[in-house]
């Protein structure tokens with residue numbers, strides 16, 4: 001950094017530049033103190049972080065087309081970029097207000113009051129059922145005000161030596177606080193001496209305290225351990241456990257997608273900026289709306305019910321041809337149909353409108369859930385409680401429907417209603433209301449653009465047509481004849497199936513295409529259709545080189 005005491009750039013006197021630097025530091029640290037302590041309070045109270053709540057609000061009020069463009073552009077980094085953007089704006093505004101606050105602290109306090117109002121506005125509708133939700137915002141406001149008072153006071157100490165020479169810039173208004181403090185300019189000059197040291201120490205102190213608070217606040221919720229945490233939840237066995245999966249579900253081809261997706265590798269899709277971490281002892285599910293007997297159920301009551309198991313492959317409607325937004329699990333849960341029968345669904349209630357703890361909504365056709373398929377209020381995934389990222393402590397899973405119309409994670413509310421009366425989150429944004437999963441198949445082996453030895457080549461992949469079942473998979477090489485692939489075993493019609501085929505190729509470039517036929521006899525159409533509004537179609541094809 002250049003020495004501001006010996007150099008003057010443009011028309012800005014060096015003292016004013018120093019004032020800007022010191023003021024910016026005051027503003028940045030004030031914002032930091034607010035955010036850090038607010039995170040700590042949110043972590044301690046297990047309530048929503050104000051920054052995340054503001055982020056959610058930004059997503060909510062941004063036009064959906066813009067949100068989708070951002071997701072396209074940023075992919076999985078979209079959430080990080082949004083949160084970083086909000087923090088950057090806060091710090092930027094903080095830096096500007098900080099400079100003004102050196103002369104008029106009221107500017108800083110007004111800024112804090114505005115931030116507090118924005119924070120409260122974001123947090124209140126977010127968790128209307130959580131009385132602790134506003135507390136982090138208020139804690140942040142108080143901590144910010146304290147930090148501002150301390151920092152302004154010591155900043156004036158560091159700026160004082162030359163500051164007595166008269167009015168400057170904005171009219172040189174001096175506040176009473178200026179007058180109260182002892183002048184005593186240090187002989188060593190403006191950039192040294194006790195004034196400066198005092199400011200640096202105060203600033204370092206504020207930075208250390210807010211940094212520690214912020215880090216602690218983010219770590220606390222991930223430590224878990226207490227009653228209600230995921231590690232403390234003991235799942236009962238299913239009333240009628242399923243037999244183990246037949247070994248023949250796995251063809252054992254290297255590079256082929258495993259039949260069971262490990263929980264850690266299961267795709268994650270949701271609108272949540274950070275993974276909600278719910279407490280199972282506080283969780284309840286309300287079933288209401290067009291029902292005869294509305295009720296609420298908590299986790300103890302749910303786990304005391306007769307739970308069932310089901311093998312179900314979930315798929316996201318946004319999955320592109322050849323994409324990997326699908327995963328297969330053995331789920332443990334309570335049949336949604338039994339839950340609805342207990343409530344007594346009234347006629348005309350054609351929509352199950354489910355809401356997650358973070359306010360996302362989902363509309364599922366009532367008749368699909370009631371038609372006898374294994375639609376579940378799930379609590380377990382591959383023998384464990386649901387991971388937080390996949391809906392702990394409870395989510396919906398409905399075989400045969402894309403996730404956005406069926407698979408509400410962190411579900412806390414189920415309302416029976418009419419499609420004509422209420423629209424769910426993605427329906428409001430132009431996606432379909434009824435969205436059965438379309439038949440799809442994928443080539444995993446050889447990997448796209450890989451090199452293999454010429455001669456005999458193994459082709460393998462997966463195909464799905466949930467709740468109809470896959471009858472056949474065909475492949476063709478270099479646009480030749482369609483050839484029937486061999487199918488692995490499946491436990492039922494609600495999962496994907498592995499397929500394998502063999503071919504012989506000469507050295508050179510080759511292509512492989514695949515298509516599946518479901519149990520109704522319908523073959524996947526060749527026509528490429530985009531995921532919007534109800535799922536992609538088209539044959540997956542890959543290229544590889546034999547040598």
Ligand SMILES: Nc1nc2c(c(=O)[nH]1)N[C@H]1C(S)=C(S)[C@@H](COP(=O)(O)O)O[C@H]1N2
Pocket residue numbers: 266267268269270271272314315316317356357358360389390391402403404407408409410
């Ligand atoms: N609360 C909540 N649940 C949700 C979503 C969401 O945004 N919020 N997204 C849905 C979508 S679009 C899909 S494809 C599945 C994905 O579930 P997974 O992340 O466990 O794979 O969750 C569904 N459930």
Ligand SMILES: [Mo]
Pocket residue numbers: 269315316317318402403404
């Ligand atoms: Mo999805």
